[in-house]
Amino acid sequence: MIGGPTVLIEIAGFRLLTDPTFDPPGLYRTAPVRFEKTSGPALPVEAVLPLDAVLLSHDQHLDNLDASGRALLPEAGVVFTTPAGAGRLDGNAVGLEPFETRELTVPGNGRLLVTAAPARHGPPGIEPITGDVAGLLIGIETPGDAIYVTGDTVWYAGVAEVARRFSPRLVIVFAGSAEPRGAFHLTMDANDALETANAFPGATLVAAHTEGWVHFKESATQLAAAFAALGIPERLVVLEPGRATPFPPDGAPA
Template sequence: MKVTHLGGPTALVEVAGWRILTDPTFDPPGRRYTFGWGTASRKVAGPALPATDLGDIDVVLLSHDHHADNLDDAGRAVLPSAGAVVTTKSGARRLGAENVRGLLPWASTVLEAPGKPSLNVTATPCRHGPPLSRPIVGDVVGFALTWEGGPDGQFWMTGDTVLYPEVRAVPERIDVDTMLLHLGAVQFGITGPLRYSMTGEEGIRLIELAQPRIAVPVHFEGWSHFHEPQDHLRATFDAASDDVRSRVRWLEPGVPTDLA
């Protein structure tokens, strides 16, 4: 498995001949984006590589389509050329394209391509905010992947979520080999102390539960609504147990990294 972190939640994952892009965000920095209900954020850093440098994409794993820090305009332009886009049920209705598949949590789809092993994609639960926030923040999912000849455990992209019981229970249902861990402690001034994604401390607790071989932090830089940047997160993880520290892999943006 090779992973290239491109910035924010966006990563290129290459496994068994599949080229998988997560939450495409390729707009340049500077623009302010509104997220609804008075919330907004400014993009403060661009991608490590432009979308045009990536080549063909077989699959886009889109945790949700309605927030620009997970799908911005340049990222949206990538979707039509992808072999398949897997996202939420509501997102699939909004996108309305033939190559888009929508999943509810714990539903699965199988992707096929010539010369590649079948790729099984299962949506995992997320709650992108405090209790009772789903009607406001919308549907979000993570993804668990398996393929013939792959590791014993699964690749798990957590998606944008806080740490709540349904996410804590994911490791009870799947064995995790590699985790793409969405962090950032997202907050907005208008909603005060309420958070919409995991903190580093919560990420540590999830690693302790899931026991992945490797955990790759993403979704913590590049936008003004992220409140735990990399230096803060590194200090948090450096203070964790030896077991947790041994599992965390920080990726240099734009550099393909072999996680085998």
């Protein structure tokens, strides 16, 4: 965990980074939505390099891609994101339609399979306001058999369709119940995360994008309490910022 939605993933010899955010705390925008950051990254940009790929759910919001994160993108081998985002970023960005799969290859490391997943950044009808968002799945043998990064989404039919098609062992859930507009949440709240856990019964969930900005209303601690209240605390892992966490945890079989 680097901070916010930014997680460094080391898998099968590859180094991947989700939504890069490395700017310091501060007030970054007041209108039309207030974006105020309350904590900085646990590691500097230099600590996450080199990168084989960035998994970018979307480029249009500062809490998912800030100035320092944007400057980092050319350092990655490739940036997987939405088609609209790839058009804006150009360079090494590759846009994927929902359920489209591309191979990521690095000499000496073999390959990974990267698949885009649908995402909806809030309630029905929010799309013209929030713009396109994607989840990203990582596969080793088959598409989506390893990791699913939800991106900024709520629980809805698109996430349920991901569960029908894929069986990842790890789901990095962007939670926090973000409410920058005050009227509704734009990322998963505890109920959404519990729905996700139920839809992926064979997966461990990792909490991300729960803290670091004033518009997040549910912390990782509160999310963990919800899982514990339902008797499934082992289904959710809360990462310690700046420290590597092995998976499977505690030497459990892969």
